[in-house]
Amino acid sequence: EIVLTQSPGTLSLSPGERATLSCRASQSVSSRYLAWYQQKPGQAPRLLIYEASSRATGIPDRFSGSGSGTDFTLTISRLEPEDFAVYYCQQYGSSPETFGQGTKVGIK
Amino acid sequence: EVQLLESGGGLVQPGGSLRLSCAASGFTFSNFVMTWVRQAPGKGLEWVSSINGRGGSTDYADSVKGRFSISRDNSKNTLYLQMSSLRGEDTAVYYCAKRNFYDILTGYSDYWGQGTLVTVSS
Numbered sequence: 001e002i003v004l005t006q007s008p009g010t011l012s013l014s015p016g017e018r019a020t021l022s023c024r025a026s027q028s029v030s031s032r033y034l035a036w037y038q039q040k041p042g043q044a045p046r047l048l049i050y051e052a053s054s055r056a057t058g059i060p061d062r063f064s065g066s067g068s069g070t071d072f073t074l075t076i077s078r079l080e081p082e083d084f085a086v087y088y089c090q091q092y093g094s095s096p097e098t099f100g101q102g103t104k105v106g107i108k
Numbered sequence: 109e110v111q112l113l114e115s116g117g118g119l120v121q122p123g124g125s126l127r128l129s130c131a132a133s134g135f136t137f138s139n140f141v142m143t144w145v146r147q148a149p150g151k152g153l154e155w156v157s158s159i160n161g162r163g164g165s166t167d168y169a170d171s172v173k174g175r176f177s178i179s180r181d182n183s184k185n186t187l188y189l190q191m192s193s194l195r196g197e198d199t200a201v202y203y204c205a206k207r208n209f210y211d212i213l214t215g216y217s218d219y220w221g222q223g224t225l226v227t228v229s230s
Contacts, residue, residue, distance in 0.1 A: 035216035037153075044203055044220035045145075045153065056218060088153055092214040096169055099153040 002027050002091050004100035012108040019076040021103045023089035028069045033093035036065055036074045039102075040085045048073065048087075078104070110134040112204050120131030124194050124228070127171040130187040130204030130221055138162070138182040141207035143217060144189050146200035156202070157189065161210040172198075194228045201225050 003026040013019055023034065032052035037045040047056040049065035052072055062077040076083055084107050089100040116128040145155040157178040161207070166178050175191040177210045187204050202224055205217035 033214075033216075044222055045217075046220070047216060047218050048214040050208075050218075090153070090216065092216055095167060095214050097155045097186050099155070101152045 001096055002094060003027065004089055004091055004098055005086060006087075006100035006103045007099075010104045010106060012106050013079055014108045015079050015081055017079050017106055019083070021074040021076075021081055021087055021105075022092075023067075023072040023074070023100050025072070025091060026068040027089045029072075030093035032068050033091060034065075034067070034072050035090045035092065037061075037088045037090065038083075038085045039088065045088065048077060066099050076105075110206065112206065112219060113220035114202065114204050114221045114224040116163060117202065117226045119227045119229065120194055121230050122195060122228055123190040125190070126194065126226060128191070128202055128204075128224060128226070130189075132185045132187065132204075132206070135206065137180075138187040138208055141206055141211070141213055141215060142180060142187045142188075143205050144178065144202045145205055145217070145220075146198075147203070147223075148197075150198045150199075154200075158207070158213040158215075159187070161219050165211070165213060167213045175186040190202075191226070194226075197229050199226060199228045 005024045006056045007022045034052045036049040039045045053065045111133045143158040147188040159166045159178045168219045175193045179188045195223040204221045
């Protein structure tokens with residue numbers, strides 16, 4: 001099973017700042033099959049990025065994904081008030097698919 | 109508009125059984141893999157099970173294999189999760205989610221329901 005480790009656990013930033021979230025895999029993720037989700041309290045997860053760098057439908061271009069192999073990054077170029085949430089990465093290149101433990105982006 | 113509505117959650121004793129349902133609308137249900145993902149209180153996401161569009165291929169997390177069974181009724185646009193021999197560690201919000209493929213069980217989920225809470229406790 002591929003273990004995904006997200007860092008940092010918590011990120012405290014101000015609106016307008018840039019957020020950089022990391023997701024590291026214990027083995028190479030095949031075909032860049034990595035996704036990112038956003039989850040706000042009491043809500044279901046929302047797909048942001050798939051195949052490491054493709055934005056899902058309706059996702060603003062301030063969200064971008066990059067990486068390959070074992071190291072992946074989600075970047076939010078300028079934080080908006082609605083972006084403060086928990087972010088999860090997921091690998092689906094091999095079974096069982098697995099999620100990282102999450103990074104909370106909080107208001108500084 | 110894609111909508112997924114879970115139901116069937118509740119309080120159940122350890123060792124008991126429960127069946128979750130997920131009613132889908134807004135897309136051609138039989139064309140897509142469907143999945144269940146759970147989230148224990150205050151914890152992260154855990155994939156539980158997936159089923160292909162026709163219903164002939166399934167996969168399960170090791171933590172639920174042999175206890176949970178996923179199925180679907182394409183005539184009713186409904187996904188199910190039959191859970192038995194429930195344990196305290198099964199306590200979680202259970203989400204159903206749509207995948208973007210017909211037959212490949214692993215994948216990303218592009219639409220999610222709001223979830224249903226299952227509490228296993230005596």
